[in-house]
Amino acid sequence: MPTFAMFGKYSLEAIKQISAARTEQTRKLAEKFQGKITAMYALLGEHDLLFLVDMPGPESAMQFSVALAKATGISFTTSPAVTVEEFDRLMTGL
DSSP: OOEEEEEEEOOHHHHHTOOHHHHHHHHHHHHHTTOEEEEEEEOSSSOSEEEEEEOSSHHHHHHHHHHHHHHHSOEEEEEEEOOHHHHHHHHTTO
């Protein structure tokens, strides 16, 4: 299953709603789109959150990203990610 990196930025309203319950709702929402969050990190700097998410494809990743933003008020930038080994394999022969 493809992996996607999701970088999140809190709105002022989203900060007020930080809770373990919302984190669990986020995990369940990923499952609604046949995905799984494999890692969640809080960050300092330009982004507030980093999620690594396995999704069936870009369509479900886009749907999850937008649904999560609507549900939480956190805006996300979502990008496909591949391991370095997979990248090397893809680049062989270029």
